[in-house]
Amino acid sequence: MGQKGFFTDTTLCIGCKACEVACKQWNQLPDDGFRFTGMSYDNTGALGASTWRHVAFVERPVPLQGQATGVGDFSWLMMSDVCKHCQRAGCLEACPTGAIIRTEFDTVYVQPDVCNGCGYCVVGCPFGVISRREDDGRAWKCTLCYDRLGEGMTPACAKACPTESIAFGDLDELHTRAENRVRKLHEQGVTDAYLYGKDSANQPGTGGLNAFFLLVDRPEVYGLPPDPVVPTVKGARTWGMVALGALGMAAVALGSVLAGREARS
Amino acid sequence: MGVLDLLDRWPVFRQLRKGDATALGDTAMTERSRHLEPRTAGADRVVKSVCPYCAVGCGQDVYVKDGRILDIEGDPDSPISRGRLCPKGSATFQLVTGSHRIHDVLYRRPGGTEWERLPLERAMDMVAERVKHTRDATWEDTDVNGLDVHRTLGIAHLGGATLDNEENYLIKKLFTALGIVQVENQARI
C-alpha cells in the first residue's frame, strides 16, 4: 500500500495525448464532442467528467531556457493535467453521501455506486477537476486507476506515456525524483523549473498534491490556479476570522460601553 | 440480515462505529470498491501482438476472454517500446472492437445508388470471374514493339502498408503469375 501519486514533469511532455486516450480506453470513457477550439493543439479544452487526463498546449512569446529557435522569442509548453488527489481534498470534504473516499493508496476515489449526483464536490474542487456527466448526472474524475493499483498495475496514463513525463509511484520516491530533477534542470540552466503542489509547505491551501507537477512558468500559464485553497480550509479560516471579528466587535462594544460609562460619569 | 448488518451498510453508521469522524476512508467504502479489480484480471489469455499504426513496432498485449478482446495495452517486455503506446496505439481497442467496422460484404452495381449485401462465397466467385474475364480480354503476348511481355495492363493493385509480409508475398506471387504488373503499395506514396 502506502501513498501513491503522479509526478508530471512538463519538460518531458511531447503533447502526444497518449495519456488522454489510454485513460479513455482503460476507463471506457465517451468522447467529449468534436469541436475545433483554435487553442493551439488542444481540442478537449479541460478536464471533465469524461476527460480525466487533459493535455494543455501553451504557445508563449518567451524563449525556453536551453532552447534556441529561428522563429523568435517563442516556446511551446505542454502539460498533461489530471486530478491532483489533494491531501486536503475539497471534493471529498464536500461530499455528503460518502461517495468520495480516500483509498488505502491515499488517493481520492469517487464510488459511482454511491454518488447521487448532488454536485457539492464540483464546487468543492479548487482546480475545477471533478464534474458531473450529463447523461447520468453523477460526478466523475480520475480514479488514479484504483482498480489497477490493487493488482500492482501502473495507471493507464503513466504506463502509456512515451517519454516518462508522467511518473507513477510511491509518493516519497516521487518527491526525491522530482527534487533531483529540479536540481538537474537548474544545473543545466533551466532555472525556471520548480515544483507545483509537492507538499503542504509548497501549497498550504491543499495540504500538497499526490499528483504534483514540474513547471517552467507561472501556474496560471498552464491553467493551474496559483494559490489553490480547498473551500473547507477557507471555511476554517473564515470561522477564525468570524471569531476574531466577533471578539473585536465585542471589544469595541465593551469599549464603547465603558467609554459611555466614563462619559456619563 | 440483521438490523445491525443493515445499519453497517450505511456509511454514516460505520463512521460512527469506527470513530472515523471525517468519513473519508475505509468506513465509507462500498462492497464494489472493496472488491474492485482490473477487468484484465478476468482474461483467459494474453496474446502478444504489435501495434498496427506507424512503423515504430510497439509491442502490444491483447487481453482476451471468451473470444472477446477486453483490453489492449503496451507490452513492457518490448525493448523498443518498453510498454508504452502513443494515442493511436492506445486507441487500438476502439479500432478493432468499434462499431464502425463492417461485417458484411457489400456490393454496388453499375449505376447503383446504394450498397447491397452479398454472401462472402458468392462475392469471391464474382471477383474471380471478373479477374478472368478482364485478364483474358486485356492480355498482351507482345507489346506495340513486338517484344514478349505476356501480361495484362487491364488489372492493377494498390496495397496498404499495414498488410503482413506473408500477405504481400502471396499477393505478389499470385498477381505476377497472372501477368499483372501494376502491383503497387503505399510504400511508393
Added chain:
Amino acid sequence: MPGLGISLGRGGATTFQQDLKNADCIVIQGSNMAECHPVGFQWVMEARERGATLIHVDPRFTRTSAMANLHVPIRAGTDIAFLGGLIHFLLEHERYFKDYVLHYTNAANIIREGFQDTEDLDGFFSGYLPDEGKYDIATWQYEGVSGTVPAGGHKQLYAEPGAGKGGEEEGTTARFEAHKDPTLQHPRCVFQLLKRHFQRYTPAIVSQVCGVPEEQFLKVAEALCANSGRERTTAFCYSVGWTQHSVGVQYIRTASILQLLLGNIGRPGGGILALRGHASIQGSSDIPTLYNLLPGYMPMPHARQGYDLDDYLKDHAASTGWWSNLPKYAVSLLKAWFGDAATKENHYLFGHLPRLTGNHSHMQTVADMADGRVKGYFVMGENPAVGSMNGALQRKGLRQLDWLVVRDLTLIETAEFWRHAPEIDRGDVRTEDIQTEVFFFPAAAHTEKEGTFTNTQRLLQWRDRAVDPPGDARSELHFIYHLGRRLKALYASSRERKDQPLHDLTWDYPTRGKHEEPSAEAVLQEINGYTIADRHVVSGFSDLKDDGSTACGCWIYSGCYADGVNQTARRKPAREQSWVAPEWGWAWPANRRLLYNRASADPEGRPWSERKKYVWWDAEQRRWTGEDVPDFIADRPPDYRPPEDARGVDALGGTDPFLMQVDGKAWLFAPSGVVDGPLPTHYEPEESPVRNALYGQQCNPARLEWRRRDNPLHRAWADPRYPFVLTTYRLTEHHTAGGMSRWLSWLSELQPEQFCEVSPELAAERGLTNGGWATVRTARGDMECRVLVTERLRPLKLNGKWVHQIGLPYHWGVTGRVRASGANDLIPFVADPNVEIQESKAFTGDIVAGRQATGERAAAGAPERALPPGVPELRRDSPSVGDVAHAVYQEKWEQEP
C-alpha cells in the same frame, strides 16, 4: 529507399531506434518524429537526458521542435541546399573524418575524363539527353573500368536507361580496375569533385535559398563537427519530409554523403534512421508489392528480345561484392514460386514472369485508369481517394473502372467514391452515371490474424491471433489464397500458354478452421526458404544454391525461420538481454541490428574509441565480435587484401565494410543507380515561390511530369495566382488517410477538423482569424478549413523577399466521424524519377478568408484560372531542353475538339 541503397548498399535504416540513445547529437530533418513516432522518440529523449544535442530542421515549429535544443525553420523543398551547405562547411574547414573517408568510401576513386559537373553546365551533369529528359551515365563511371559500375542498392534501376544497365563488361571488375588516388588530390577524384560540386553551397547561399540565417546554419555545422569523430557520433532521422519531393532520393543521398564524411555510418549513436510511416512500409518494399521489384530487391525483368535467365543474371549480378550471389537468390525464388515445374532446362521458368515496358507505378496506373485503360482494381488497406496526390484525379480513375475491389475495416472514401465526393456534391458527376461495379470486403484487424510486420528498423515481429474476425471479415491472406484457388479452378482446363504460370504456381498452403484460413507460418517458412529434397527450412541465405536444390521466397528474410523456429516470434524480455536485444524478433539481414558495423572499428579492426566500441576484430579467436552480429564476413581479417583474380565475396577486403557494394566502399559519388545525378544538386520544387538561386536549371531535369488537363501545374515560380508555399503532413492524433483514425471517437475528438497553420503575418495579410474559416486553393481544386494562427510558422526572408508557408495536415476526407474535403486534392502528379514518389511536401497555393470553396476540381472538368494579363509562363528547364523531355504523360490536347 535507393538514397540509402545506392550510397551504402541496402535500402533500409542503418541503425535501430534504441541505438539513438548512444548519440551525442541527433538531427531530425524531414521528419516530425515526436508527433509521428512518439514512442520511438523516447530514445531521442533518452539521448537528450544524457546530454546529447537535439536539432530539428523543419519549416514548422512542431512538437519535435518543442523538445529540441535548436530548431531551425527552413523553406520547404530546400533541404539539399542546407545539407549541401553542411558538406561544403566540412570540406572547406577540413572537419571531415579523414581516416574513415579514405578507407571506407569511394573518395579516392577517379572519375572518367569526360565527366562534367553542374558547376560546368549550370545545373546539369554531363550526359543529359535534352529530348528525353534523362541522363546517359557513361561519363560518370570510374576511370579504368570499362562499362558501367553496378550499383549495390536498389537493383531495379538497372533496366532503366542510363541507370547502370548491363553492369561491368566481361573480364573487368570495378573493384580492381578502378583508378584511385589515395592522396585525394587528383582533380577528378571523387573527393575533389565533391569539393567542387558543393563549393557554391556557402552559408550565404544557404541563407538565401533556405531562409536560414547564417548564424543559425553555423550553429548546426558546429554541433555536427563537435559531435562526430572517433569519440563522438551524430545520428540523422528522416521520414517522408525528405522523400516526397521531385528530387527526394537525392535528399537522402545528401544526408548519406554528410554522414559518411563525418564518419557516422555503422557506428553506435550514428547512422541514418529512416522512419517509415506505417506498420510495415519497410516490409512492403522488402517483399515488394511494387511493380519494379521482386522480393529481396531483385528487379522485375524488362521486355527485351530473347531475354532469358542467363541475361537477367548477367545484367544484375555483380562480379564482386555480395550481389555476386544473385543467381542463388533468383533461382531459389523461381523454385519457390513454380516448384517442380521449374528446372534448369526451362531456365526455372523465368519466362513465366511478365515483363515491364517502362513506368507502371501508382501515378501512371491512375492516369491510365482515368483514360480507360485499366479495367479492374484491387485496393487493400489503402485509401487513395484521400491519401494520394490529386484526389480528384484518383476518383476520376475509379469512375472509369469496370470493377473495383476494396478491402478495409470500414467504408473509406475509396469504397464510397461513387456517392461521397466533392464533385458529386457539386453535381459535376452523377452517381447514376458511374458504371463501376464495387465490391467491399470487410478486412480482419491485426488482432484477428497472425503474421509479421517489418518495422522501421528492419525488424520482423510476429503477431499471434487473439480472436476470430467478425462476420464475413477475413484476412488478406485468406482473400488472396482463396482467390488464387478459384482462379486455378477457373483456368484448370485451359491449355493456353498465358495460363501456364498459374498452373505451375505452387499454391498449397495448409488451412485451419471453418473459414479455411491459410497458415501464415507456412508462408513464412516458404519466405525463409527450404531445401527441395527434404523440405527442411534453411538456416539463412548462405544455404541457398543456384542449382535448383533450394527454394526461397525472399532471400533477405532467409534465416527468419532458422532451426525450424519462428525467429520473428521471439520475445525474450528486454530486461533479460543486452541493450541490443538480439533475441527480440528478427532483423534482416541475418539478425544484424546495426548495419555496416564493421565500420565501427578502424581499418586495423580496433574500435575507433572505447566510448564508441561496437564490433571489433578478435585477433585470438580470429573472428569479428562485439555487441551485435557482425555485418561482415565473420572470419575475414582486417588485413586481408583480395588478389586481383578474386571474384564474388572473396573479392571483399578486410577494410570493405559496405559489403553489398561492388567495391565494398560507401559511395560519396554514385556512378550508377541514381538516374538524376551522381551527386545531389539543389533544384526548386515543381512549383516554387522563387527562381533557383544556384543554377539556370530551375527543377530536377529528370523529374517525371504528368501533363494533363486534369493535372494542371502552376507557373514554375512566383505564380501571382498561387503565391504561398504549401506543405502537407500528419498529426499524432490521426493516421495517414484516416481509415484507422477518423472513425474512432477517442482520436477524432483530439483533432476534429481539417485546419491550416499560418503565421500571424499571413493572417493579417489575408484577413484570417484564429478559429475562423479559410479556403485554400490550387489549380487542382480548393478546400475549406479552420485556421490556426500560430507563431510556430514564420515567414522566411529569401534574398530580401518574404515567403509565407502554409501547413496542411492531410488526414481528412468526406466520410467518417469527422470530415473535410481533403488536402491531397490540392496536390499535382509530379514525381521523383528514381522511385516515382509524389511531391507533396512543397508546392504552391493561395489562401483566402472564409468559406469560399467552390468544390471545383480540375479532374472533374473545372476550367483553369488564367494568369493575369502580362504575366508570362515560365520554363522549368533551360532553353536547351526539349519541351516534352520528361513528361511521362503528355495529353494530346490539340487533338481534342
